[in-house]
Every structure is written in C-alpha cells, then in structure tokens.
Amino acid sequence: MNGSGYEAPRTVEETVTLLQQANGAARVLAGGTDLLAQMKMGMTSPALLIDVKKIPELASIEQTADGGFRIGAAVCGAALAEHAALVAAWPGIVEAARLIGSEQIQGRASLGGNLCNGSPAADSVPALIAAGATCTIAGPGGTRSVAVEDVITAPGKTCLATGELVVDFRLPPRPDGSDARAAKAGDAYLRMIPRSEMDIAIVGAGVSLTLDEAGVCTAARVGLGAVAATPLRVDAAAAALIGTTLDDAALAAAGEAASAAARPIDDKRGTIAYRKQVAGVLTRRAAKIALARAGGNG
Template sequence: MEYRQPLTLAEALRLLRDAVAPVRLLAGGTDLIPLMREVSSRPATLIDLKSIAELSELSLHADGSAVIGAALPAIKVTGNQALQRLWPGVVESIAMMGSRQIQSRATLGGNICHGSPAADTVPALIAAGARCRICSIQGERMVPVNEVITSPGKTCLRQGEILVSVHLPPRPPRSADAYLRITPRQKMDVAVAGVAINLILADDSVVERCTVALGAVAPVAFAVPEVSEIMTGNVIDEAMVARLQRAIRQACRPIDDLRGTAEYRTHVAGVLAVRAFKQTLQRALERKP
C-alpha cells in the first residue's frame, strides 16, 4: 500500500487522479482503519487529508452561517461556543460521534462519506439545510446533504472528487435546532432512531418554517416534507404537535435488527420528534431579535 500526505487540496486532487486504484481517502480514520483490517478492504493507495489546511478550518460569519472543514476533528467543532449557540442541534449530533478519544480524530466529512443510515450528523445537517462543497480537478459543486448519501455505504461522490467542507446557511432570529437519538446503550452506540428539527418562528406562536429529518429508520437519512406542510404558517398548539408525531411515524421505513424492531423504531421516532420539537421551540424563543 502506498501512503501519501498532500499539503494542499490541489495536490490531493492530482494524487487522487493519478493514484493506483483502489484509492481510499483518510480524514479521521475511525471508520476506515477498522475496515482496512480486512484484506479485501485494503486500498492500493491511501491519501491522508489531515494536513490540508482548507479541510481543517472552521469559519463563522455575521449572518450565522458557518463552514466546517471536512477533515476538522469533531472535538474542535463541539468546543466552539459560538457555533454551539448558533447551531446547537448540529453540534449535539457531532458530539455523539463516539468517545472524546474518538472525537479527537473523527471528522464530519468522514461521518457523511461513510454513508451509515444511523450516522448522527446527517439528519441534523439535512434539517439545517446544509450543503457539501465537493471538488475535483475539473471544478467544484455544492450538493445538499440530503443528496450526498444515495444508499447504505454509498455516496454521490464521483471518481476523483473530495468532500472539502460542509456549509450551514444563515441563522435568522427566532430560530434554533435540536437533535435527539436513542441507543441500546447510553453512549458510544449506534442510533436506533434519530430525529433532527430546525425551526424558524414568525413570532412567538407561529411557525415560519420547520424541517424535520430522520435517521436510522430508513436506508438513508431523509427529511419529512409532510411536517413542513403541517406546520408552516400555523399556530403552535397541542393538535399541531400531535399531527407532527403522526407524520413522523408514518414516514418511518425501518428494519428489524439486533438493536430494535421496526415497530419499536417507529414508536420512539415519534416520541423523539415531540421532545426535539419542544426543545427547539424553547431555544428559538430564547433567540429573539
């Protein structure tokens, strides 16, 4: 196996274009290294992205938007207090990527590109309306996070492309997000169900826009457009919350496995949705103009 450690994005893209296949990109390696213990999963070329400054930056802007480098260690994201205030749900999801030791290596880009149906960060990013900057020798494109993972373990990235950064949109007043999940064990386990909510209020009691995304209850994480139809422009009351819960359960398409039955996943997704909505609402009310 040939190991390469480029110092710039341009160098990495050239190496990726010219490398002997199969090629794997190393960001944090917390998913890749265990896979490489199997002979069948060992690449001919391993390109380490950790030394590329552009992939390890975190920038916040006055309008509340943010850019998170795909190879930035998770612990540097969760430790940023300004980002926590603006995007608490996104930060919560990143904080669930294993132990502190794992988070010192694990990256947001790696969590997305691994393509797990139960990846914690993906529902939170979908709800947030985040986009991924994907680059190749030919140029770059911006892809919504909900279009990046196409099936379990598969992404839309083409040959020669690298996920460079994740872009969060501007954050208006009276808005917030939250991410909740349930696992068989309290920590460091794969989600049985995960729910992310991003809420923007028109005033203290009327929803301007609400996006809900689910993880671990279908082959890929996905947004639930029915929720937006139920909530947008309407007054928040118990009837609305009940409709939200029903819509979430109807949208679930889970499987039975060792961590939980399809029936259980569907039920708890509805419970988590109500809890996440109430938490997001409280946060949004605290962010008044």
C-alpha cells in the same frame, strides 16, 4: 490492513489529483474512525490512504459573510464543540456530532467522514439535513454544491464520483436572537440507543425551525436517521410544524408524519415497528427542544 500507501497533501487540488490517479483504489482519511476499523476487520484494503487533515480548508471553521458557517470536512467533533459561535447558532448539529463515539473518537471523527461513510445511522447527518446544510464537493471538473440529504445514495454509497472529495459544509445564516421581538431559530438532535453512549442510533431525529416575533414557526426542516436505507429529509413532518406555535396537535402531527415517512428494516439493532414508532417520538421531542432553544413556549 497491510500494504496501504499514505499521502498527506496540503491542497484540495493535490488531493483531487491523487484520487484521480488512484482511480478508485484510494480512500480519503479524515479522522479514520470508521475507515481504520473497516480495514482492521478486512472489509476494505485501499491501496492508498489520502490524509486530508493537513489541508487548511478541511481543517477550519469560519463564519461566512452572510452570517452562516463554513465547516471544514475534516474538523473533529471536539473542535466543533469549542467553537462558541457555532455552538450558539447550531447546537443541534454540534450535539449530534458530539454523540459519535467516545472522548478519544471525538478528537478524530469529522462531519465529512461521518457523511462519506454512508451509514444510514450517521448521527450528524439528520442534524445537517435539518439545518439545510450543503456540502462543497471538489473534483476533477471543479467544485459543486450538493444538499447533504442528496449525498448518501445507499448504505455505504455516496454520490461522489472518482476523484471527488467533500471539502466543507455550508450552514445558512441564522437570526441571532439578540432582538427579543425579531425572528429566532433553534435546532436539536436526538437519537435512541439502548445504552447511554458508545452505541449506534436505532433512530435519530434532527429538527431545525425558525419562529417569527409572535412565536409562529415560519420555517422548519426535519431529518431522520436509521429508519431507511439513507438518512431522510421529511418534508411532511416539517409542514406539520410550519404555521403553528408547536402546540401539542402540531407536534403530534409532525410525529405521525415522521413515523409514516420511516421505512426501516428489522435487524439486530431494532425492529420495523419500534423504529417507526420511536421516529415519531424523537421528532416530537427534538422539535420541543428546538422550540425552547428558539425561545418559544416549549
């Protein structure tokens, strides 16, 4: 890992300029927990590292005027967990981000890095997909908003063009749950690993749902990780939940839809059959946790 230049710009505009000038030879450095490991293993040797942790928009969390959240792309997992309002509104996203690596890694690893590394097994991505999160991408032509599920295009590949970077993630507003008779929402993320931590998901499942005052699911989204070349949004699994109270039949149907949507490979971490089966199991289980968090009869 020799010979890399290093810049730490203070603005998104400077960053875009540096990225453009490097013409593909630069890499954005947030926590560096994937990038530095890849450099050490000789998988990549960028001419320039652009550290984005000093850019205020990338390093902050805010509640937006509509009641949603804006999370800077370089905010680390530990900081997500310390934001009480975010934890209350989106526990599934926070728990997904918190599963990445060790305590030390948690002080560095970011949602932006987890997404842009392009791994199909990235833990935070299925949770963000389930949440309906979008990301703001800045580039030479200005900024654009892209749904999280559309960012990763293949293992290690994203839709970002040369000169572009992810600035932040936007989460939609949630019913706050303060009125027991009003709509409520909950989300959850589960992953299967053979150990208890320090591992990479064999399967990951994120579920987010909204219940009306009667406890009927009015909106749901399901994201799956590590079961295809990219993280998946599984609308059929969500559809199986919408209009139900998440009774056993609905959960089973959602699980089956998730298993059916999974298109995994056999590799050193798991088999096709196992991943398809467990995608269904985790979808059901995550849906039940999300239901409980939304105050439903889980």
